[in-house]
Amino acid sequence: xxxxxxxxxxxxxxxxxxxxxxxxxxxxxxxxxxxxxxxxxxxxxxxxxxxxxxxxxxxxxxxxxxxxxxxxxxxxxxxxxxxxxxxxxxxxxxxxxxxxxxxxxxxxxxxxxxxxxxxxxxxxxxxxxxxxxxxxxxxxxxxxxxxxxxxxxxxxxxxxxxxxxxxxxxxxxxxxxxxxxxxxxxxxxxxxxxxxxxxxxxxxxxxxxxxxxxxxxxxxxxxxxxxxxxxxxxxxxxxxxxxxxxxxxxxxxxxxxxxxxxxxxxxxxxxxxxxxxxxxxxxxxxxxxxxxxxxxxxxxxxxxxxxxxxxxxxxxxxxxxxxxxxxxxxxxxxxxxxxxxxxxxxxxxxxxxxxxxxxxxxxxxxxxxxxxxxxxxxxxxxxxxxxxxxxxxxxxxxxxxxxxxxxxxxxxxxxxxxxxxxxxxxxxxxxxxxxxxxxxxxxxxxxxxxxxxxxxxxxxxxxxxxxxxxxxxxxxxxxxxxxxxxxxxxxxxxxxxxxxxxxxxxxxxxxxxxxxxxxxxxxxxxxxxxxxxxxxxxxxxxxxxxxxxxxxxxxxxxxxxxxxxxxxxxxxxxxxxxxxxxxxxxxxxxxxxxxxxxxxxxxxxxxxxxxxxxxxxxxxxxxxxxxxxxxxxxxxxxxxxxxxxxxxxxxxxxxxxxxxxxxxxxxxxxxxxxxxxxxxxxxxxxxxxxxxxxxxxxxxxxxxxxxxxxxxxxxxxxxxxxxxxxxxxxxxxxxxxxxxxxxxxxxxxxxxxxxxxxxxxxxxxxxxxxxxxxxxxxxxxxxxxxxxxxxxxxxxxxxxxxxxxxxxxxxxxxxxxx
Numbered sequence: 001x002x003x004x005x006x007x008x009x010x011x012x013x014x015x016x017x018x019x020x021x022x023x024x025x026x027x028x029x030x031x032x033x034x035x036x037x038x039x040x041x042x043x044x045x046x047x048x049x050x051x052x053x054x055x056x057x058x059x060x061x062x063x064x065x066x067x068x069x070x071x072x073x074x075x076x077x078x079x080x081x082x083x084x085x086x087x088x089x090x091x092x093x094x095x096x097x098x099x100x101x102x103x104x105x106x107x108x109x110x111x112x113x114x115x116x117x118x119x120x121x122x123x124x125x126x127x128x129x130x131x132x133x134x135x136x137x138x139x140x141x142x143x144x145x146x147x148x149x150x151x152x153x154x155x156x157x158x159x160x161x162x163x164x165x166x167x168x169x170x171x172x173x174x175x176x177x178x179x180x181x182x183x184x185x186x187x188x189x190x191x192x193x194x195x196x197x198x199x200x201x202x203x204x205x206x207x208x209x210x211x212x213x214x215x216x217x218x219x220x221x222x223x224x225x226x227x228x229x230x231x232x233x234x235x236x237x238x239x240x241x242x243x244x245x246x247x248x249x250x251x252x253x254x255x256x257x258x259x260x261x262x263x264x265x266x267x268x269x270x271x272x273x274x275x276x277x278x279x280x281x282x283x284x285x286x287x288x289x290x291x292x293x294x295x296x297x298x299x300x301x302x303x304x305x306x307x308x309x310x311x312x313x314x315x316x317x318x319x320x321x322x323x324x325x326x327x328x329x330x331x332x333x334x335x336x337x338x339x340x341x342x343x344x345x346x347x348x349x350x351x352x353x354x355x356x357x358x359x360x361x362x363x364x365x366x367x368x369x370x371x372x373x374x375x376x377x378x379x380x381x382x383x384x385x386x387x388x389x390x391x392x393x394x395x396x397x398x399x400x401x402x403x404x405x406x407x408x409x410x411x412x413x414x415x416x417x418x419x420x421x422x423x424x425x426x427x428x429x430x431x432x433x434x435x436x437x438x439x440x441x442x443x444x445x446x447x448x449x450x451x452x453x454x455x456x457x458x459x460x461x462x463x464x465x466x467x468x469x470x471x472x473x474x475x476x477x478x479x480x481x482x483x484x485x486x487x488x489x490x491x492x493x494x495x496x497x498x499x500x501x502x503x504x505x506x507x508x509x510x511x512x513x514x515x516x517x518x519x520x521x522x523x524x525x526x527x528x529x530x531x532x533x534x535x536x537x538x539x540x541x542x543x544x545x546x547x548x549x550x551x552x553x554x555x556x557x558x559x560x561x562x563x564x565x566x567x568x569x570x571x572x573x574x575x576x577x578x579x580x581x582x583x584x585x586x587x588x589x590x591x592x593x594x595x596x597x598x599x600x601x602x603x604x605x606x607x608x609x610x611x612x613x614x615x616x617x618x619x620x621x622x623x624x625x626x627x628x629x630x631x632x633x634x635x636x637x638x639x640x641x642x643x644x645x646x647x648x649x650x651x652x653x654x655x656x657x658x659x660x661x662x663x664x665x666x667x668x669x670x671x672x673x674x675x676x677x678x679x680x681x682x683x684x685x686x687x688x689x690x691x692x693x694x695x696x697x698x699x700x701x702x703x704x705x706x707x708x709x710x711x712x713x714x715x716x717x718x719x720x721x722x723x724x725x726x727x728x729x730x731x732x733x734x735x736x737x738x739x740x741x742x743x744x745x746x747x748x749x750x751x752x753x754x755x756x757x758x759x760x761x762x763x764x765x766x767x768x769x770x771x772x773x774x775x776x777x778x779x780x781x782x783x784x785x786x787x788x789x790x791x792x793x794x795x796x797x798x799x800x801x802x803x804x805x806x807x808x809x810x811x812x813x814x815x816x817x818x
Contacts, residue, residue: 013382013411014128016144017082017402019074019390020169021133026391031069073398074390076132084123084402085395125402127409133390137176141186144383148308149191151381152290153198155304155417159311159375160187163342163405164387165397166315171280173385174312175265184286184310188257191288191308205291206251210264211243213367214282215334221264221284223247233370241373248289261286281331283338283368284312295439305418309375313339313368316397341366343404349377350410379416384408461571468569469576472562473583479554480591489551490591491672494598495665500541501603502612502661506654507534509619513647523644526651551591555584602668611660618650 022030075083129143148158160183162170176182195204210221211231218231230245251257269281288308293301314335341362348361363373375382386405388398480486510531517524563580566572606612 011381011413011415013376013384013408013413014144015384015386015405015409016129016131016140017125017127017386017388017405018131018135018140018169018173019076019082019133019388020172022390026070029069030391031071070391070393072390073392073395074388076130079130080128081124081126082130084125084399087122090122123399123402125406127386127405137173137180137182138186140173140385141183144385145183145187146190148381148383149187149194152191152306152308153194153292153304155306156415157307157309157374157380157418158382159309159372159380160383160385161309161311161313161372161375162385162387163313164315164401165389165394168315168387168389168394170315170385170387171312173387174284174310175261184261185254185258187308187310188254188288192254199295201295202292203295207248207289208251208257208260208286209243209246209248209289210260210284210286211246212268212282212284213338213371214269215331216338216367218243218246218367219267219269219282220247221267222249222260224267233367239374239378241371243371251288257288280312280314281335283314283335285371286310296436309380311372311375313342316400338366338368341369342372345369345372345376346404346408346411350407376411377413379418380413381415382413458571461569462573465566465569465571465573465576468566469580469583472558472566473580473587476554476558476584476587477590480551480587486551486554487673489549490595490598491669493545493551493595494602495668496541496545497595497599498602498606499661499665500538500545501599502606502616503534503538503541503657505616506657507531507538509617510534513619523647523651526648530651530654552588555588559584598672605668605671606664609664612664615654615657615660618654619647 071089073085073089075086075089077083131140131143145160148160152158160174162174164170172182174182175184195202198204212219212221217228218233219228220226220231226245226247232244233241234244235241249256249260251260264284264286268284286309288310290304290306290308292304316336316339344365345361345363361377363369369376374380384405386401388394388401390398510527514524514527514531517527563577566576566580
């Protein structure tokens with residue numbers, strides 16, 4: 001151990017005063033200003049000045065007629081100064097000087113006596129901090145004990161003790177309650193928090209002891225079975241006071257400390273008196289011993305030692321006020337004796353400080369003063385919390401307490417950091433290496449735990465984000481599927497496509513008729529007028545179909561509302577935006593495909609409608625009917641006038657084509673509504689299965705994923721591979737929907753959900769080739785998300801995402817411009 005002389009610093013005792021609030025009984029008997037100054041009677045014994053000799057003795061009224069009111073004698077001016085017995089609350093301040101002179105007339109031969117000190121008891125006291133009766137436990141802790149924690153961790157001893165008369169709130173300040181904890185709990189809570197911050201560089205060892213001084217004997221509150229005779233105060237060569245055979249208990253958490261405090265308080269001596277129902281009959285001392293050293297082992301090992309003492313003193317009391325008898329009286333005498341010894345030590349320290357030292361301090365007059373020797377005048381930072389009562393029935397006790405506290409401010413202490421440096425022996429190098437290896441392993445283990453914890457947090461946040469994205473898209477799909485409004489809009493759009501295709505086919509019939517009629521004929525003029533009207537109707541339908549509606553606004557609303565909430569979630573990444581946009585594009589594409597499939601079904605239904613089919617093939621049917629009639633004649637003659645009249649009649653019937661299609665549309669809507677109700681449950685189960693299948697593809701390696709069934713062009717009328725696979729399972733052969741009938745003469749491969757554009761055979765087909773798409777295949781493409789959607793997340797870059805394809809009827813119209 002090195003012989004370094006420790007550096008000393010001078011410190012003063014910090015004195016704080018706390019005024020307890022009024023009790024319910026005191027508040028009920030608290031007199032106001034009118035009561036004080038309105039019913040002033042000179043014969044009232046409560047107005048007698050202390051120390052004044054009355055020449056004419058007065059008969060003291062019986063206690064039954066004695067005034068029972070109390071007044072407030074402490075006024076907190078600010079957080080530094082208080083006034084004891086302020087003049088505005090003192091009834092003597094209103095008595096005339098002549099009356100006071102007659103009352104306080106000096107005895108003959110002693111000369112005139114000054115009345116300034118007797119007329120009013122007002123005195124001003126200044127302390128380091130003053131707490132009024134509204135101060136909370138946290139405020140007291142922040143101003144008194146909290147500043148000591150850094151000093152304790154720096155190796156300086158510290159003491160906090162509560163001093164005052166009985167029933168003034170000392171135990172409440174130190175221990176508190178479960179709902180309103182005192183400075184013990186608040187101190188330990190922050191001490192462990194600071195140690196947690198330093199655990200990477202320091203190692204701490206904490207032990208605690210809890211004792212009481214009862215009737216000048218020491219008792220171990222944590223092991224009460226230990227005889228008091230074995231608990232002896234001893235002073236070592238370094239003049240450190242310790243208690244022999246006192247138990248010390250290790251501390252690891254705040255809960256350990258509180259368990260020990262609760263256990264000790266249960267064993268502490270308390271009893272009820274007239275002054276306090278739960279009066280502490282002993283002085284309780286809780287000491288926390290802190291040892292710290294550097295975590296990293298070195299050749300020179302530095303140790304710091306400190307002791308934090310939290311002391312709850314018993315309150316001084318007057319036997320006449322408490323009316324104690326027997327054992328309680330004996331306890332009160334011992335309490336007053338130890339507190340008197342404490343007061344004498346404070347007075348001696350103040351006198352010695354003024355004289356420059358060398359003055360005897362009677363520490364040995366009491367075990368309490370011996371235990372507090374270094375807290376009062378030794379190596380310790382000390383905070384004295386003075387608890388006082390604000391009522392006049394504690395007049396003398398409060399005044400004496402304030403006077404002792406004022407003297408205690410003048411006490412000076414010399415504090416020394418408790419620091420020791422130990423030089424390791426050569427033989428201890430192996431131990432140092434072992435400790436360093438152990439520290440390295442601890443750091444590695446802690447790093448692994450932190451990494452695992454962060455990874456777990458990241459994984460959980462990512463799963464929450466993905467689940468929220470999925471729920472948002474799923475909610476949108478559910479609305480499209482179950483909402484009656486959206487279903488009606490999809491049926492209307494399908495009817496638009498169906499009517500457009502129907503009008504285009506009628507226009508083809510009119511175009512054929514225009515080729516073979518004379519431009520000057522009435523038939524040609526009527527056909528031309530109808531053809532122009534049909535072209536305009538087709539344009540209007542295309543514009544209505546391409547115009548924004550609630551189907552598209554629902555997706556945009558989801559993007560504006562849900563996306564903002566999703567981006568605010570913890571764990572959101574830019575790849576999630578790519579995935580989310582791809583899912584919304586897929587939902588939009590599935591809605592459009594559903595509309596296309598619906599229009600194909602309606603076209604099949606239209607082909608079965610006799611009236612509309614007559615309008616669709618009026619030229620061919622008229623010619624065939626007329627030819628068949630002519631072949632039945634014997635001369636096989638043609639009546640062109642009759643043929644012209646029939647064509648005129650068919651053309652005139654085309655004027656009602658809108659009403660006839662509206663009738664067809666009404667019947668289709670009723671049929672589609674019934675089909676929707678029957679297939680809603682089964683479609684939901686199918687979609688859920690396909691979505692789960694797509695979700696699993698996120699965890700399946702790329703080379704093991706199954707290629708989805710694609711819609712390809714075929715120049716033959718043979719079923720597609722999906723059709724053949726389903727037909728081989730015993731299912732009914734699905735009907736074919738020729739997209740060339742919906743969009744005649746155009747290459748509609750851009751409308752299909754074929755994400756694999758690398759197959760060369762697709763590019764060899766001409767624009768005239770047809771696409772064989774079964775209704776079941778189209779339905780699958782409308783509801784199955786496919787693994788391609790999931791491949792977009794999270795590895796697909798934004799440039800690899802195909803832009804959303806919008807079905808534009810304007811771009812695919814063929815009859816325009818012909």
